Amino acid sequence: MNKHLRERRVLVTGASGFMGSWLSQYLLEQEATVVTILADWNPNSYFVQNGLFHRVQNIIGSIEDYNLLEKVICDYKIDTVFHLAAISVEGLAFEKPRLAFEINIRGTYNVLEACRIHSDLVQRVIIASSDKAYGDSPILPYTEDLPTIGKNPYDASKSCADMIARSYYHSYKLPVAIGRFGNIYGGGDLNLNRLIPNTIRRLLKNESPIVKMPPQGSFKRDFLYVKDAVNTYISMFEGLAHPEVHGEAFNFAMGGSWTVLEIVQKIQQIMNRQDIEPILIPSPHSEIWHQHVSTQKAQNVLNWTPRYSLEEGLRETVEWYLEFFSSPVLANGKTPLIVGV
Ligand SMILES: NC(=O)c1ccc[n+]([C@@H]2O[C@H](COP(=O)([O-])OP(=O)(O)OC[C@H]3O[C@@H](n4cnc5c(N)ncnc54)[C@H](O)[C@@H]3O)[C@@H](O)[C@H]2O)c1
Numbered sequence: 001m002n003k004h005l006r007e008r009r010v011l012v013t014g015a016s017g018f019m020g021s022w023l024s025q026y027l028l029e030q031e032a033t034v035v036t037i038l039a040d041w042n043p044n045s046y047f048v049q050n051g052l053f054h055r056v057q058n059i060i061g062s063i064e065d066y067n068l069l070e071k072v073i074c075d076y077k078i079d080t081v082f083h084l085a086a087i088s089v090e091g092l093a094f095e096k097p098r099l100a101f102e103i104n105i106r107g108t109y110n111v112l113e114a115c116r117i118h119s120d121l122v123q124r125v126i127i128a129s130s131d132k133a134y135g136d137s138p139i140l141p142y143t144e145d146l147p148t149i150g151k152n153p154y155d156a157s158k159s160c161a162d163m164i165a166r167s168y169y170h171s172y173k174l175p176v177a178i179g180r181f182g183n184i185y186g187g188g189d190l191n192l193n194r195l196i197p198n199t200i201r202r203l204l205k206n207e208s209p210i211v212k213m214p215p216q217g218s219f220k221r222d223f224l225y226v227k228d229a230v231n232t233y234i235s236m237f238e239g240l241a242h243p244e245v246h247g248e249a250f251n252f253a254m255g256g257s258w259t260v261l262e263i264v265q266k267i268q269q270i271m272n273r274q275d276i277e278p279i280l281i282p283s284p285h286s287e288i289w290h291q292h293v294s295t296q297k298a299q300n301v302l303n304w305t306p307r308y309s310l311e312e313g314l315r316e317t318v319e320w321y322l323e324f325f326s327s328p329v330l331a332n333g334k335t336p337l338i339v340g341v
Pocket of ligand 1: 013014015016017018019020037038039040041061062063064083084085086087088089103107128129130131180181182183184185190191
């Protein structure tokens with residue numbers, strides 16, 4: 001039990017999503033009161049299936065609604081905010097850039113502004129950013145002092161949200177910490193067009209996994225298991241007790257770099273399905289080529305390190321989806337052809 005979280009009054013935006021549901025579950029286990037602004041939910045999600053839907057205080061609405069944010073913070077006397085709500089899938093942001101900018105940028109400054117106006121209540125603000133905020137940097141691994149210069153809509157929205165969050169510290173001393181995450185994976189991610197769930201699903205259906213390939217050669221990504229990601233949020237929460245963490249950004253991933261094909265092959269090995277040949281398809285639009293983050297700062301300042309190896313995380317993930325897809329309704333659903341990385 002984490003005594004610092006007990007009886008905290010926490011707003012988690014995006015609690016019905018993949019990461020938000022694991023984080024909310026942990027916070028509830030620590031006896032925090034968890035409130036969310038619920039824009040949508042999926043009846044098959046971890047959030048609903050694990051009963052979190054009934055344990056979190058759900059306020060139906062959107063983070064685009066500034067007045068609602070202020071009202072929720074006041075009504076529930078929120079002292080801690082974890083801001084995760086976003087258009088989180090790069091492909092969707094590419095198709096619907098206005099929506100991505102509205103939610104990822106305007107939604108973020110709405111959250112920050114409501115926290116600033118009610119800084120008598122809100123003591124800690126944690127923002128979900130991404131390693132994509134760095135854009136296609138030729139310098140690897142990424143360190144936190146690199147500029148945030150994302151180019152395509154998702155990446156640019158994360159660069160902007162990240163900069164705006166830091167400006168709220170620099171200008172108003174809002175106690176903000178920013179997590180820049182590599183690709184998070186684990187059970188409960190219903191964004192089934194993401195690489196790992198889609199690969200598992202296709203293999204279960206005896207279909208070839210899809211590997212997106214840019215013209216210059218394989219994409220590379222850094223990964224983080226969802227249970228390790230929960231710990232990053234708690235490390236940032238704890239860190240914000242110390243003024244030197246205010247306004248700081250931290251990279252979180254395993255600190256490695258794997259090609260998409262390597263990930264697919266590892267899943268094939270775990271599922272014992274090396275007999276199926278992956279299909280390579282050209283990437284439909286430009287995306288960051290190679291990603292690899294340094295987690296030295298998170299280790300030094302927050303004393304955070306990942307506990308799961310890629311192998312361990314993938315094994316647990318495969319087990320989760322095997323059970324999930326054993327439901328006949330889900331197993332017969334359409335498998336997305338275009339996958340994210
Ligand atoms: N999953 C990853 O690999 C990864 C990596 C780096 C950063 N991130 C960031 O972490 C956060 C969580 O990612 P995720 O994978 O859990 O995303 P997700 O897509 O599973 O969940 C997104 C959540 O945001 C909510 N939401 C969307 N629009 C909203 C609105 N207008 N108002 C209120 N809520 C709204 C959705 O209902 C959902 O609960 C996001 O900010 C994402 O950009 C994710």
